[in-house]
Amino acid sequence: MTSNHPATSLPPLLSTLITANHILHHHNLVDGYGHISIRHPSNPAIYIMAGYLAPAVVSCASDLIEYHVSDGSPVDPSAGKGYSERFIHGELYKRFTGINCVIHSHSEAVLPFMIAGVPLRPAFHMAGFLGTAVPTFDITALYKPTDQKDMLVNTTHFGAALASHFASPTAPATSALPDNLVVLMRHHGFTTVGESIQDAVFRAMYTHINATVLTTAANLKSSSLGDGVERKELDLLTKEEAAGCRVMNEKTADKAFRGWIEEVRAVPLYINEMAREEGERSLNLD
Ligand SMILES: [Zn+2]
Structure with missing residues (x-):
């Protein structure tokens, strides 16, 4: 992928992070x-x-806010309030050394798949990165009786358990990149990762779009619109097609x-003061 994250200096990267917040909001991912x-x-x-x-x-x-990967504590102890679910991010950075961006979404297109117990699979060529199976993390198995069962990944323990679902069962405790790109x-909701902001935003966006396409196809298949036409299983990407599309x-x-x-x-609505200060250069990804 065209990851330039490791070689990018901090100010333009922060500007792109701010813009990525806006992109994810604009497309209903957050x-x-x-x-x-x-x-x-x-x-x-x-x-x-x-x-x-x-x-x-x-x-x-x-x-x-800057946080330590080790435990999710702020680098500046006087930093303001942060997201309680930052441990999703910290534990993924800890487990996968090649990951440079993490996105967590409550996408309303993706949620029905878990509620209905229907596997999320790649339906078209922009979602090959989903592979043949997208794992599901169930936090309820980790709860103690006295825990507030709010589904929030708000400890390193919960975050590490989620991160483990990005790896195959036989994977080492840490590795460069995950086996699964979406959980x-x-x-x-769901979480996805990338080697760059661009990678992760692309995967978040097309996880959401693929869920919509797949739901529409499933509804169409069960509708009366196809009366008289021989029904067959949903025509999803094969393993080989998913792999090829992922490269693309x-x-x-x-x-x-x-x-x-x-x-x-x-x-x-969207204001990026860092981009304004840096001008066009801050948004030049070359
Ligand atoms: Zn959440």
Whole structure:
């Protein structure tokens, strides 16, 4: 993939992180909830994400907080309130050293798959990264009787358990990249990862779109519109097709991201003071 994250200096990366918050909001991947983080480009033991703000209104560097990957504590002890679910992000950075961006979403297109118990599989060529099976994380198995059962991944213990679902059962305790790029979260949403912001946003976006396409296809198949036509199983990507499409996805994600940047720049709701300060250079991904 066209990952430039490790070689990117911090200010333009923070500007892109702010814009990515806006992109995810603009496309209904996040509302008042849900979040995106990045690993610090020069200190892999730190990750950065917005403080306790709705993603649409994140606008400047002071809206962002740095956290230690080790335990999710803020680098600056006087930092303001943060997201209680930042442990999703920290534990993924801890387990997968090649991951530089994490996105967590409560996508209303994806949630029905867990409620209905229907596997989320790639329905078209933009979702090959879903592979043949998307795992589901069920936090309820981890609860103690006295726990508040709110589904929030708000401890390192819960975060590590979620991160383990991105790896195959035989994977080592840490590795560069995960075996699975998306994990569903029962009664909650989904999380995806990337080597760059562009990778992760692409995967979040097309996990959401693929869920909509698949739901529409399943409804159409069960409708009366096809009367008189021989019914067959849903025509989903094969394993080989998913693998091939994933390669294509990873080569082209940056093009889509450039378009999404321009979309949110045209919407007055979204303010990125860092982009204004840096001008066009801050949004030049080359
Ligand atoms: Zn959540």
